[in-house]
Amino acid sequence: AQKVTQAQTEISVVEKEDVTLDCVYETRDTTYYLFWYKQPPSGELVFLIRRNSFDEQNEISGRYSWNFQKSTSSFNFTITASQVVDSAVYFCALSVRGGGANNLFFGTGTRLTVIP
Amino acid sequence: NAGVTQTPKFRILKIGQSMTLQCTQDMNHNYMYWYRQDPGMGLKLIYYSVGAGITDKGEVPNGYNVSRSTTEDFPLRLELAAPSQTSVYFCASSYPLGIPEKLFFGSGTQLSVL
Numbered sequence: 001a002q003k004v005t006q007a008q009t010e011i012s013v014v015e016k017e018d019v020t021l022d023c024v025y026e027t028r029d030t031t032y033y034l035f036w037y038k039q040p041p042s043g044e045l046v047f048l049i050r051r052n053s054f055d056e057q058n059e060i061s062g063r064y065s066w067n068f069q070k071s072t073s074s075f076n077f078t079i080t081a082s083q084v085v086d087s088a089v090y091f092c093a094l095s096v097r098g099g100g101a102n103n104l105f106f107g108t109g110t111r112l113t114v115i116p
Numbered sequence: 117n118a119g120v121t122q123t124p125k126f127r128i129l130k131i132g133q134s135m136t137l138q139c140t141q142d143m144n145h146n147y148m149y150w151y152r153q154d155p156g157m158g159l160k161l162i163y164y165s166v167g168a169g170i171t172d173k174g175e176v177p178n179g180y181n182v183s184r185s186t187t188e189d190f191p192l193r194l195e196l197a198a199p200s201q202t203s204v205y206f207c208a209s210s211y212p213l214g215i216p217e218k219l220f221f222g223s224g225t226q227l228s229v230l
Contacts, residue, residue, distance in 0.1 A: 004158070009156070035218070037219075042223065043204070043223050043224045044221050044222065044223040044224065045159075045206065045208075045219070045221040046221075047218035047219065047220075050218055091158060091159070093158075104161070104219070105158075106158030106159045106160075107158050108156060108157055108158045109156075109158060
């Protein structure tokens with residue numbers, strides 16, 4: 001069975017601070033895909049990144065970076081120099097090979113509040 | 117670009133009433149999905165469709181029905197609404213590439229059953 005755990009329910013940081021959102025996943029499949037989605041106050045979920053289980057390279061996109069470590073089954077998300085516009089709920093999700101997007105398991109989300 | 121459009125944005129139902137949540141996408145995506153999001157929880161899949169005329173159950177299908185007569189539209193029907201169906205409903209779509217593809221979400225429908 002697949003499971004995604006986001007232990008941090010809510011995080012508050014002051015603007016310009018760095019913040020890391022944790023994601024731990026469970027699966028017995030050797031081929032799987034990990035996602036991060038952002039849900040701003042407007043409500044619509046927005047795709048941020050997809051990584052497959054064969055690619056453990058960290059990725060950086062502007063102020064965002066992702067650390068994928070198979071040894072600890074983690075796919076953590078770091079925002080550098082946070083801004084008020086980063087305030088949102090962030091979801092980590094897992095999909096296994098053959099499951100397609102109809103087999104996407106979401107974590108419970110982490111609400112990030114960036115205080116000006 | 118419109119993307120995925122859901123209507124209505126808010127709705128209050130009385131127990132036992134029925135309603136249809138509308139979803140349409142203009143990206144010619146084959147795959148479409150309905151999720152519900154309960155407070156403090158992740159999204160759970162209700163139903164999905166891999167193309168016109170083809171639908172299948174997700175994790176939490178009880179109390180809902182769907183149809184897919186066109187590529188663009190994927191309505192979700194609630195029959196005999198119950199308080200347990202109070203939730204935020206999201207429609208999403210994706211283009212199948214053989215691997216799990218990113219989903220494009222609508223802005224959601226907040227439904228209260230009282």
